[in-house]
Amino acid sequence: MKKIVASFATGMIIAGTAATTVSAEEYDVKNGDNLWNIANEYNTTVEHLVEVNELKTTTIQPKQTLIINKQAKMKYKVQKGDTLSVIANKYGVSVENLKEWNKLDSDLIIVGQNLTIEGATVSNDKPAETEEQPQAQPAVPTKKEQQPVTETKAPVQEQQATPASSKPAASQKAPEKASEQQSQQEKPQGQSFSVTATAYTASCNGCSGVTATGVDLNKDPNAKVIAVDPSVIPLGSKVYVEGYGYATAADTGGAIKGNKIDVHVPSKGEATNWGVRTVNVTIVE
Incomplete structure (x- = not known):
């Protein structure tokens, strides 16, 4: 039996940006259940279920309540300077998952846009500035901000995914985007x-x-x-x-x-x- 349990706090400020917890997910064990079947049903792993429930063994009992995700979903409001890569690293998820959860066709996001993050874990990074612009703008740094970024470890790939003014950047991204589209079109059966x-x-x-x-x-x-x-x-x-x-x-x-x-x-x-x-x-x- 699947249960959605309301979180204690419906709103919080995490790492200097607005994030709202939506729900946590639990499951009541039934006769015939095992961790493998439950993990497959909820698209997770046995190791994850053992860890979040602090299980000593993989043996479970009927009517036992298991935590599927301590924090099932979160709403995140895009801030100035954000990219999908920055947000993914902050909450311990992948760019591909962010695009899937929010039905995004590209890596472009805008200031003020709300993103859904599932099963997020918050990093201990230094709080970011929370100043928001009155109008929605692409979450792309200006040229002055981009120059020092090339000397850091920030993923350049995500910045190049936004509309670029130079033809070389677009040509470098084209093969990767075509590969992603081909992968999305393939729907293997099994x-x-x-x-x-x-x-x-x-x-x-x-x-x-x-x-x-x-x-x-x-x-x-x-x-x-x-x-x-x-x-x-x-x-x-x-x-x-x-x-x-x-x-x-x-x-x-x-x-x-x-x-x-x-x-x-x-x-x-x-x-x-x-x-x-x-x-x-x-x-x-």
């Missing part, structure tokens, strides 16, 4: 569930470059291969990974247990850029 995804490469010290099923990644560094827990995704399965594409479950790993996967990429730099993500996986065949 069993889908949420996993935690990391990335690895065969070009590392001490790595053989040969997968558990015999695929030589040194000979084909661009091979679309993922490492899986065979008890969750059988070896040899054809899968579709959100943000990665179609791949083959052809490898395993000591740390790959439960709803976790490791995607193969050609270089260490790409593996670092991938980081740790929560994505949907569809077993196609």
Whole structure:
């Protein structure tokens, strides 16, 4: 049984910006339930359910109440200087999720726009300025503000996604946007569930470059291969990974247990850029 529990405070000021908590989500365990089925139903992971409910084991009992999300949804009002990347980093979510939750076709947002954030976790960053403009304006820094940003770690990609005045910036973004549109148009059929995804490469010290099923990644560094827990995704399965594409479950790993996967990429730099993500996986065949 799914329950939505009203939060104690309906409005709060977080990191100097206006954010409103909407609801928290709980679930009453029924006969025949297990953590795997509940995790799949709510698009989360067993590890997340164990952590938020402080469970000692994965055994659950009927009529037990489980927390699905301590903070299910939040409303965020866009401030001057915000980008989707800045907001995603602040609340521990991805840009792709922000666009999906708010049905955004591009990375463009405007001052005063309200965004829905699901399952947000607030970072301890220094509070930002909260001054708002009387009229809605694109949340894009001016040229004077952009110049020092190139020396920081702020994602340049998100700034380039806004309307640019130079042709080179638009041409660099075009392949990525086309790839995103193609990915959105593809709707693979099969069993889908949420996993935690990391990335690895065969070009590392001490790595053989040969997968558990015999695929030589040194000979084909661009091979679309993922490492899986065979008890969750059988070896040899054809899968579709959100943000990665179609791949083959052809490898395993000591740390790959439960709803976790490791995607193969050609270089260490790409593996670092991938980081740790929560994505949907569809077993196609």
